[in-house]
Amino acid sequence: MDYIQSIKLAILMTCHNRRDTTLRCLKALYQQDINFDVYLVDDGSSDGTYDAVSTAYPEVKILQGNGNLFWVGGMRLAFSEAIKRGYDYYLWLNDDIVLESTALHRLLNSHYQLKQQLQPDSIIVGSTKDTFTHQTTYGGQKQQKRWYSRKFVTVEAGTELQECETMNGNCVLIPNSVVVKVGNLDPAFIHIMGDLDYGLRARKQGCSIWIAPGFIATCSRNSVRGSWADTKLSLLQRLRKVTQPKAFPLKSWTVFTRRHAGFFWWLYWLQPYIRAIIGYQDLSASAFKEG
Incomplete structure (x- = not known):
């Protein structure tokens, strides 16, 4: 046009x-x-x-x-x-x-x-x-x-x-x-x-x-290799990575969940940290991607 x-x-x-x-x-x-x-x-x-x-x-x-x-x-x-x-x-x-x-x-x-x-x-x-x-x-x-x-x-x-x-x-x-x-x-x-x-x-x-x-x-999807969601990493490594800038830094993630996740925001807030602890991967969770 x-x-x-x-x-x-x-x-x-x-x-x-x-x-x-x-x-x-x-x-x-x-x-x-x-x-x-x-x-x-x-x-x-x-x-x-x-x-x-x-x-x-x-x-x-x-x-x-x-x-x-x-x-x-x-x-x-x-x-x-x-x-x-x-x-x-x-x-x-x-x-x-x-x-x-x-x-x-x-x-x-x-x-x-x-x-x-x-x-x-x-x-x-x-x-x-x-x-x-x-x-x-x-x-x-x-x-x-x-x-x-x-x-x-x-x-x-x-x-x-x-x-x-x-x-x-x-x-x-x-x-x-x-x-x-x-x-x-x-x-x-x-x-x-x-x-x-x-x-x-x-x-x-x-x-x-x-x-x-x-x-x-x-645009290919970013790999989880070496990230907080990589189950090949140790628990301590995943916990360190999950709060880094490319993952879920505590302050930013708190702002996001309190702003957008409703009354039970704190349950949503816990999820990435729990997943890092238990080594659970959910690649469909697009909000959890690393860039």
């Missing part, structure tokens, strides 16, 4: 020490037939990411981090810089994603369709699939309604727009009208939970969240 070419779109990314992965993501991004600006936070990479990106894509606006921003901190920095310049849309994009050739058109067209239905304050989530199995890896999320478990599970991509409750932040299109209501990512979070929290806060502000039809990109 012609209107897409006049849209001001900011692509928000953060990266740390995976130069080739980041370059592969940017290569697919720049094959999209849409105008956009890229805000990339290089969070203290020591593998030459800054120089490689600057050489291959000099138009990318690279912001420097100190190595301690993690996903939420990096995306929050990119988001804040882009907001200063004012865009119609902001796209969260993980640097391990490879977009389909028509991905941005499909995301924007999905939002246009909802605008025509008088739902302009709608976030559009792009579902990703594994490169080899073609199974859904990240995307829209729905929460289980059991009184003892409020974990989030991934919604399978469909052939039509479908509404969900929140989202993984891997590929998410946010219109400016939502940003005006919700603002930036919450600094209470470090690596995980910030994306889920943003979606849940958006819904509380009267916004809606929709999954675009089909798959938007490929």
Whole structure:
């Protein structure tokens, strides 16, 4: 559609020490037939990411981090810089994603369709699939309604727009009208939970969240090897890892569960720590992923 070419779109990314992965993501991004600006936070990479990106894509606006921003901190920095310049849309994009050739058109067209239905304050989530199995890896999320478990599970991509409750932040299109209501990512979070929290806060502000039809990109699921959920690690190792920034640091996890898990939030709060102790893996619990 012609209107897409006049849209001001900011692509928000953060990266740390995976130069080739980041370059592969940017290569697919720049094959999209849409105008956009890229805000990339290089969070203290020591593998030459800054120089490689600057050489291959000099138009990318690279912001420097100190190595301690993690996903939420990096995306929050990119988001804040882009907001200063004012865009119609902001796209969260993980640097391990490879977009389909028509991905941005499909995301924007999905939002246009909802605008025509008088739902302009709608976030559009792009579902990703594994490169080899073609199974859904990240995307829209729905929460289980059991009184003892409020974990989030991934919604399978469909052939039509479908509404969900929140989202993984891997590929998410946010219109400016939502940003005006919700603002930036919450600094209470470090690596995980910030994306889920943003979606849940958006819904509380009267916004809606929709999954675009089909798959938007490929992105393999992160392995649990070496994480708090790796049953090959000792109990002490799992307990140390479960409270680290990429897992469930006590302060962030307390904020999230008290804010979103209802009256029995403390039962939900206990779950990752109990799972670390007993060595229980539940790979369907998307809120428990590491990035």
